[in-house]
Amino acid sequence: MPEQTETQLKVDGLHLWFGGVAALTDLDLEVKKGEIFSLIGPNGAGKTSFLNCVSGLYKPQRGTITFHNHNISRLRAHQRARLGISRTFQKIELFKGMTVLDNIRLGRHLYMKTGLIAGALWVGPAAREEIKHRTFIEEAIVDLLEIEHLRDQVVHMLPYGLQKRVELARALALEPKLLLLDEPMAGLNLEEVEDMARFILDINEDPHWGVTCVLVEHDMGVVMDISDRVAVLNFGIKIAEGAPQDIASNPAVVQAYLGESEVYATRR
Amino acid sequence: MPPAGKSPLPEITPAGELTLPKLLLHTISVMGEKRVAVREKEFGIWRPIAWGQYLENVRLIGLGFVALGLQPGEKVALIGDNRPEGLFAEMAALAVGGVVVWLFQDAMVSEVQYIVDHSDAKFLIGEGQEEADKGLAIRDQCPKLQKIIWDDPKGMRHYNDAMLISLDEVRRLGRELDAKQPELFNRLVEQGRSADTCLLFYTSGTTAKPKGALLTHFNMLKMGQNMMRVDAYRQSDDFVSYLPFAWIGEQMMSISCGLQAGFIINFPEEPETAQENIREIAPHMLFAPPRIYEQMVRNIQVRYLDSPFLKRKVYELGMAIGYRTADMKFARQPLSLGWRLLRLAAELLLFRSLRDHQGLSRIRHAYSGGAALGPDHFRFFHAIGVNLKQIYGQTEIAGISVLHRDDDIKFDTVGKPIPETEVKITPEGEIISKSPSVFQGYYKNPNATAEALRMEAGGDGPWLHSSDTGFIDEDGHLVVFDRSADIMTLANGSKFSPQYIESRLKFSPYLQDAWVLGDHRPYVTAVICIAYNVVGKWAESRNIAYTSYMELSQKPEVCHLVGQTIGEVNRYLPEAAHIKRFVNLYKAFDADDDEVTRTRKLRRRFLEERYQDIIDALYSGKDSVHMDTTITYEDGRVASIKTNLRLEEVSG
Numbered sequence: 001m002p003e004q005t006e007t008q009l010k011v012d013g014l015h016l017w018f019g020g021v022a023a024l025t026d027l028d029l030e031v032k033k034g035e036i037f038s039l040i041g042p043n044g045a046g047k048t049s050f051l052n053c054v055s056g057l058y059k060p061q062r063g064t065i066t067f068h069n070h071n072i073s074r075l076r077a078h079q080r081a082r083l084g085i086s087r088t089f090q091k092i093e094l095f096k097g098m099t100v101l102d103n104i105r106l107g108r109h110l111y112m113k114t115g116l117i118a119g120a121l122w123v124g125p126a127a128r129e130e131i132k133h134r135t136f137i138e139e140a141i142v143d144l145l146e147i148e149h150l151r152d153q154v155v156h157m158l159p160y161g162l163q164k165r166v167e168l169a170r171a172l173a174l175e176p177k178l179l180l181l182d183e184p185m186a187g188l189n190l191e192e193v194e195d196m197a198r199f200i201l202d203i204n205e206d207p208h209w210g211v212t213c214v215l216v217e218h219d220m221g222v223v224m225d226i227s228d229r230v231a232v233l234n235f236g237i238k239i240a241e242g243a244p245q246d247i248a249s250n251p252a253v254v255q256a257y258l259g260e261s262e263v264y265a266t267r268r
Numbered sequence: 269m270p271p272a273g274k275s276p277l278p279e280i281t282p283a284g285e286l287t288l289p290k291l292l293l294h295t296i297s298v299m300g301e302k303r304v305a306v307r308e309k310e311f312g313i314w315r316p317i318a319w320g321q322y323l324e325n326v327r328l329i330g331l332g333f334v335a336l337g338l339q340p341g342e343k344v345a346l347i348g349d350n351r352p353e354g355l356f357a358e359m360a361a362l363a364v365g366g367v368v369v370w371l372f373q374d375a376m377v378s379e380v381q382y383i384v385d386h387s388d389a390k391f392l393i394g395e396g397q398e399e400a401d402k403g404l405a406i407r408d409q410c411p412k413l414q415k416i417i418w419d420d421p422k423g424m425r426h427y428n429d430a431m432l433i434s435l436d437e438v439r440r441l442g443r444e445l446d447a448k449q450p451e452l453f454n455r456l457v458e459q460g461r462s463a464d465t466c467l468l469f470y471t472s473g474t475t476a477k478p479k480g481a482l483l484t485h486f487n488m489l490k491m492g493q494n495m496m497r498v499d500a501y502r503q504s505d506d507f508v509s510y511l512p513f514a515w516i517g518e519q520m521m522s523i524s525c526g527l528q529a530g531f532i533i534n535f536p537e538e539p540e541t542a543q544e545n546i547r548e549i550a551p552h553m554l555f556a557p558p559r560i561y562e563q564m565v566r567n568i569q570v571r572y573l574d575s576p577f578l579k580r581k582v583y584e585l586g587m588a589i590g591y592r593t594a595d596m597k598f599a600r601q602p603l604s605l606g607w608r609l610l611r612l613a614a615e616l617l618l619f620r621s622l623r624d625h626q627g628l629s630r631i632r633h634a635y636s637g638g639a640a641l642g643p644d645h646f647r648f649f650h651a652i653g654v655n656l657k658q659i660y661g662q663t664e665i666a667g668i669s670v671l672h673r674d675d676d677i678k679f680d681t682v683g684k685p686i687p688e689t690e691v692k693i694t695p696e697g698e699i700i701s702k703s704p705s706v707f708q709g710y711y712k713n714p715n716a717t718a719e720a721l722r723m724e725a726g727g728d729g730p731w732l733h734s735s736d737t738g739f740i741d742e743d744g745h746l747v748v749f750d751r752s753a754d755i756m757t758l759a760n761g762s763k764f765s766p767q768y769i770e771s772r773l774k775f776s777p778y779l780q781d782a783w784v785l786g787d788h789r790p791y792v793t794a795v796i797c798i799a800y801n802v803v804g805k806w807a808e809s810r811n812i813a814y815t816s817y818m819e820l821s822q823k824p825e826v827c828h829l830v831g832q833t834i835g836e837v838n839r840y841l842p843e844a845a846h847i848k849r850f851v852n853l854y855k856a857f858d859a860d861d862d863e864v865t866r867t868r869k870l871r872r873r874f875l876e877e878r879y880q881d882i883i884d885a886l887y888s889g890k891d892s893v894h895m896d897t898t899i900t901y902e903d904g905r906v907a908s909i910k911t912n913l914r915l916e917e918v919s920g
């Protein structure tokens with residue numbers, strides 16, 4: 001992995017409270033363009049809260065979030081999506097009654113200009129636009145994630161591991177510059193974990209994509225294997241940040257998290 | 269140029285000069301460069317490849333091989349799913365005088381290593397990362413291997429080993445050489461002779477290490493020609509290539525027949541989408557081993573079980589009509605007007621859509637070969653109006669030697685020899701055959717060659733010895749028993765075929781595989797592999813919880829279901845062949861564990877060694893047996909398994 005210098009996402013002095021509970025306290029983080037940045041920590045450490053702040057679901061009380069040197073703190077979720085921030089959810093958030101292809105198509109809604117009537121009539125420019133987007137979905141996403149056999153399947157009929165993959169596909173349809181992945185490995189079996197790790201590496205390294213990834217994950221094997229840098233949260237406070245091997249040997253981290261129990265140990 | 273369409277291409281004369289690459293050039297000159305030769309589904313769309321593009325690929329890849337140092341007679345090994353690049357690379361190697369060795373896509377590293385080393389292959393051509401990894405893993409044991417060629421760049425970013433080269437790079441080298449010596453390609457093709465070896469094909473072998481059968485261009489060309497003298501294929505026909513290229517039946521269709529008939533070869537998008545893609549194409553002919561047909565029957569039966577009352581009744585009524593009329597056809601009785609009308613009604617209400625769902629809506633010829641297909645399956649397909657025929661053949665005869673004729677089908681035979689083919693039975697009962705397609709011998713194995721190819725007194729031959737037993741019936745049809753060694757002697761001294769019982773068992777949608785034992789034993793027993801999806805669904809609908817194949821197979825309810833199924837089959841068997849006890853195995857048979865061949869024939873000798881404990885328990889009074897064993901993953905990892913298996917009595 002070449003040295004990355006340009007900062008893509010910068011968070012300064014982020015404070016997030018729910019009533020009297022401090023979810024995030026004075027958090028500073030910097031994610032560099034093109035890296036896989038992992039965020040780890042015990043349950044309730046504020047990892048998902050952080051992702052929600054970046055994607056725009058939560059409004060932090062204090063602090064700024066800059067994306068490519070733009071202050072996006074005041075932008076709404078859909079405006080941030082338009083800038084190229086996409087995410088997946090810990091609990092799958094797909095339209096379960098729709099097909100895989102329709103779910104992915106929805107991810108491209110942002111880029112569709114056709115109005116309701118032209119779309120319904122499917123004339124001239126509307127047809128051309130849809131074909132263009134479909135081509136993108138097929139060549140860049142379906143092929144990459146190996147879901148050719150699922151196109152017309154209804155999502156709720158699919159096993160959990162494949163639903164996770166479809167959710168990743170939907171997030172990619174946005175053509176993100178920054179992808180926020182909230183526990184993509186949770187609930188997957190070993191083979192599915194290996195597949196998912198490979199897809200994340202592909203999305204990150206493939207010259208076509210080159211997407212910066214922020215990964216929240218409990219599977220330490222995956223985190224240590226694929227991350228460029230790791231930050232550790234505990235009770236909303238960043239307690240460590242650095243290369244994976246440094247984190248694994250950091251005494252504060254071991255005490256707060258890694259040594260805690262077997263549950264978080266890798267499956268390999 | 270003759271009009272596109274229904275007529276077959278004029279027959280070829282494969283004597284002396286003709287080779288497969290020369291036939292390719294000839295076919296293109298007749299068909300024209302613009303017409304579609306191959307289709308591949310890619311990015312969700314069927315994309316046509318014209319004969320001209322086919323030739324261009326063969327030319328560039330072939331010259332690329334030459335630029336990399338391939339000499340005539342040298343071996344090129346290929347591995348990967350069915351795709352146009354596989355076909356192009358094969359034809360390219362043949363065009364410049366190479367010999368092609370195909371490997372099964374899912375072959376384990378040890379198998380790849382054995383075959384690549386034994387065949388002296390110079391190049392290994394794979395599809396992508398997985399095959400490149402296999403190649404890199406074996407290269408230290410295969411000193412003659414020089415290049416590993418890949419064509420799918422996915423996952424290949426960090427590979428920069430000097431031994432690896434992309435197919436695009438091979439094409440580029442070919443283009444350079446073509447610019448320097450524009451006449452070279454045609455000259456190399458011209459040099460080929462029909463007696464040259466074109467394929468070195470490793471037979472899966474139910475007993476020993478694979479043996480490499482040498483086949484010439486003449487063998488392959490004659491195979492296609494004689495096959496199509498029985499069933500003519502047309503230029504306008506569609507064929508779906510999805511069974512492994514390493515299986516001789518697929519070579520026979522895609523190469524031997526494809527080039528002579530000029531039909532379109534369609535490649536599915538991914539192996540997982542093959543069934544869907546077949547339905548989209550609706551091929552005119554299908555050549556498949558029994559397991560494909562068994563799966564189709566299972567698909568239909570499962571849908572039937574899931575259907576509402578009215579649909580089930582229509583199915584039952586329609587199938588009753590179908591079976592009756594099919595039996596009349598087998599007996600060569602004319603159908604009365606009444607039956608014909610009933611058959612028409614069933615056709616409109618049922619058969620048409622059953623066939624459509626399995627991709628058989630345009631099928632003219634469906635062939636089953638490679639192993640025996642049970643009589644129940646056979647009748648089923650004729651009942652729904654599919655012209656299913658048995659074939660008999662082997663790699664050593666370039667594909668097939670015996671085949672049913674359209675109007676002369678008997679479901680317990682494999683039909684009559686194809687033209688230019690003689691089939692005889694030796695006094696010992698072994699099937700032997702003689703034809704222009706009989707192979708040249710086994711590579712580097714003179715003993716096995718002498719065993720398989722023998723001259724008769726007076727210099728008649730060579731006759732190919734199959735080590736199968738059989739006889740020729742009163743209508744001149746060949747009847748094949750199991751491999752001689754596989755026939756079992758029952759307690760009362762009579763002989764019986766375990767395969768027959770197994771194929772009857774497999775007609776049940778709940779049973780994926782069955783292995784029947786009883787040779788010189790007091791009674792007959794069976795080891796069953798349940799069909800995970802079907803039994804799983806059955807269990808779910810009855811609120812039976814399970815987490816794995818192993819657990820599901822040992823559920824008392826599932827054992828009861830299997831016991832009932834076996835009891836029903838017993839009713840059609842002679843008393844001495846009744847299955848008395850059975851066990852549900854904790855896993856399905858797998859070629860990676862050497863339990864079945866890559867074409868899914870049981871390796872009985874091996875199974876008996878591996879499951880000695882289970883067999884002993886089946887013939888003891890015990891009601892459970894403890895298993896402590898290992899399973900092998902495709903990448904060579906081994907996991908251990910400890911479990912208790914229930915041994916069950918069959919009631920009734």
